[in-house]
Structure formats: structure tokens, C-alpha cells
Amino acid sequence: MGKLIRFIPLILFVVLGVVLYRGLSLNPTELPSALVNQQFPEFSLYSVNDEKTLKTNADFKAGIKLVNVWGTWCPSCRAEHEYLLKLSKTNRFTIYGLNYDDERAAAQKWLAALGNPYQFSLFDELGKLSINLGVYAAPETFVIDHNNIIRKRFAGPLNANIWRHEFEPLIAQIESEQQAGK
Template structure:
């Protein structure tokens, strides 16, 4: 009986190894979302630039857009921002922003200094829409089709490689299907 007890640490180590090995090689930025294939959550939020202008979830029922979740407190958002500006300017990508758990004045200053790639920026200071989307943090980027359905989610920085390999092909296909 005492000899069997000696094998418990070995069995625990092997079990832990199997669990860790199962996670190796998985793309951390490709987190599944319960919303894929479902409509955007219902919301009513103010515009970042104009607090009197309110938007509802039907704002996503017009065209295929990228929804980019960002905040001035997010260092990775600063890294991806020039790529978002380039996508909006050079590729003509409609990008909506969700300013997440942020300060309005800081966010407005950020856009003034770094450029504004967004056609529309929703202000979500309490993070309610972010919570409903299942946002882990920022940046996160979603593709929303012209019917307001969430089609793709990326956690992390948007860069040119991601644009060419993941985002652009999906957006092109959704536009063709519309």
C-alpha cells in the first residue's frame, strides 16, 4: 500500500503534462466566441465624439464592418493603431470602434493625435457591450456582416499579415454573399 502512494506524484505529473501538452500549438488569438453566427447583442450607446448621438445594434445592419475594441490604457492598441489607419485609408475598410472602459477626453485626444480610422466610435465606459460580446481585454476585432451577424473574432493586434491572411478574405467573401 505504501508503495502505491509513492506513485501518486508521478501520476499527477503525467496528468499535468497531458493537460499542458494539449494546449501547446493552439492559437491564443483565435478564441471561440458564443456569438459567432449570432446577431450583435442589443445595445444603446453614445457616440464618443458626440454624447448626444446614440446608436443601437441596428447600426451594424448596413454593411460588412470591422468592429475594433480599443482603449487608451491598452499598449497593444497603440501598436495596431497605424495599421487600422492604413486599412481605413488605403483599403477602404469600414471600421467601427468600441472605446472600452475608457475616459472620453483621453480617447478623443488619442484620436486627435494618432488619427481616426473609425467611421463611428461607440463609447462604452462601463464595458457593458464589451461584456455582452465576451471581450477579454483589448484589442479585439470582430467582423460583422451586413445583417448584423458576428462572423469572426480576433483577440490581439491587427497587422498587415492578419489582414491578408484572415480578415480580407473573410470580408471579401461576406461582401460577395451580400
């Protein structure tokens, strides 16, 4: 029994090492979401740019959609904004914004000064849609397919490298599914 007690620290060290090694292999930008492979939640929110224009799921264009969660208080959102402007020039998908935990006037000023990559941006004043999507912080980007099914959730700012590795293969796959009538 006395000899066994001497090995307890070694056993604990090995177990701790395995747990830490497993943690280091995880991707911090990949957030699990119960909504992946589920319908995009129903919403009824006003536009950032027009507080009298109510938007709903019916206002989404047909096809592939990116929903980008952003806020004027978010330095990473500012870093990815130029790339979103570049992406908005494509006709492969439509980008929508979800203004998160922000003030409408600040959001309007931001879009006027930096450019507006969004078909429209929703002002989620009470945070209801953000909560339904399980948003932790900004920026987060969701890929929604042509059937309004959430296919991906990505936390962090987008750039060319991330787009090429994380998004481009999925967009191509959804386009293939769309052409096949799935």
C-alpha cells in the first residue's frame, strides 16, 4: 500500500498532461452550436439604418447567406470590416448584419463612415436574436444555406486565409447541393 501511494503524484501528472494536451488540440474559433443543421431562428427586428423598417426571415434573399454579428465597440469587427466589403461584391451569397449590444446612432455612423457590406443589418436592441443564436461575442459569422439551415458558426474576424480554409469549401459544397436540387 505504501508503494502505491508514491505513484499517485505520477498518475495525477499523467492524467493532467492528457487533459492539457487534448485542450491544446481544440480550435478556439469553432464554437459548438445546437443550431448547426437547424433552421435559422424566426425574427422580427428593425433595420439599423431605418428604425421604421421591420425585417423578418421573409426578407432574406433566396440562396446562400452569411449573417455577421458585429458591434461598433468591437476592434475585431473593425479589423474584418474591409474584408466583408470585399466579400459583399460577390454574387455567390448575400451578407446580412446583426448589430450586437450596440447603440443605433453609433452603428449608423460606423456604416456611413466605413461602408456597408450588408444587404441589411438588424438592430438587435434587446438581444433576443443574438441569444437565440447563442452569440458569445462579436464578431461571429453564420453560414445559412439556400434552405435557411445554419451550416456553420465561426467566432472571430474573417480574413482571406480563414475564408479560404473555413468558408470556401462549405460555400462550394452548398452551391453543389443547390445545383443538384437538394
